[in-house]
Amino acid sequence: MQKDYFITQDKIDRYGRINGDNDIIHYDAEYARSRGFKAPIAHGLMVQGYASALGAEKYGPDWFTRGVMEVKFVGPMFPDETVSIKIDDHGKLEVKSGDRMCIVGTAHLRDE
Amino acid sequence: MTRPSEVKPREGDLPGTTWDEFEVGAELPPFDFTITPDIVKEYSDAIDSDIDQFRLDGRQVAVPSVLSVYLMAVLYRKYPPTQGGIMASNKFRYYGPIPADEETTVTASGKVIEKFEKRGRRYIRYSARFEQAEAGVLIAEAENVSTFPN
Numbered sequence: 001m002q003k004d005y006f007i008t009q010d011k012i013d014r015y016g017r018i019n020g021d022n023d024i025i026h027y028d029a030e031y032a033r034s035r036g037f038k039a040p041i042a043h044g045l046m047v048q049g050y051a052s053a054l055g056a057e058k059y060g061p062d063w064f065t066r067g068v069m070e071v072k073f074v075g076p077m078f079p080d081e082t083v084s085i086k087i088d089d090h091g092k093l094e095v096k097s098g099d100r101m102c103i104v105g106t107a108h109l110r111d112e
Numbered sequence: 113m114t115r116p117s118e119v120k121p122r123e124g125d126l127p128g129t130t131w132d133e134f135e136v137g138a139e140l141p142p143f144d145f146t147i148t149p150d151i152v153k154e155y156s157d158a159i160d161s162d163i164d165q166f167r168l169d170g171r172q173v174a175v176p177s178v179l180s181v182y183l184m185a186v187l188y189r190k191y192p193p194t195q196g197g198i199m200a201s202n203k204f205r206y207y208g209p210i211p212a213d214e215e216t217t218v219t220a221s222g223k224v225i226e227k228f229e230k231r232g233r234r235y236i237r238y239s240a241r242f243e244q245a246e247a248g249v250l251i252a253e254a255e256n257v258s259t260f261p262n
Contacts, residue, residue, distance in 0.1 A: 017154075018115075018158045020118075020181065021120070021123060021184070022122040031195075045202070052175055053165075056166050064168050065168075065206065065208060066207075069203070069204045070204075072201045073199055105201075110205065
């Protein structure tokens, strides 16, 4: 199962409002460049939220009581890029922007 | 309704915690927050999700990752954040749904698990636990690793 999301600075700002953060690495281009990024970076938790919603679509009601998600943020995600969220049949989770891997991990159901 | 900004110190508002100041084994004290339908709606919008999409036993429920906007509060309430923190990894285990159509008061707590250095960066690993405030029923557990520039 796969879903694409186009990230914009407006979406990062919107997530920041509900997230309640003030971490300028998400909002200040000059600061982000000083840290080695080409632009402000998207919240990892925002994109993880995309993946969590995809997990709910994939696994249905069990996701809310037995869902497990483990992610490593291995590359930044920037405004004006499309990220592709993919959960395969074995629960392997990948988030890519073009050919660049951004998140690796798993999304699966816990055994009970 | 508890907006995350009401329970989470914001970067720059207080002197940021240095890596040396984090104490492995430190308990992250419990605090309560209330997730309302408005919070669920705003969160759903923020992750481009349809609030009407998810149901459990006929009831509308939130995307469980709504808890993630409260995750860093567990750490930051004891250790105020510095600017420029970057998240390295996360684990979430979901145990119980959060209704989308009524209020849920949650008690969150946690513990600092580990400090480590890797490739010149300094990391903190901590755990978080989210329970229904009165019933004490487990909703979710989480573990986060973040790196901070100081």
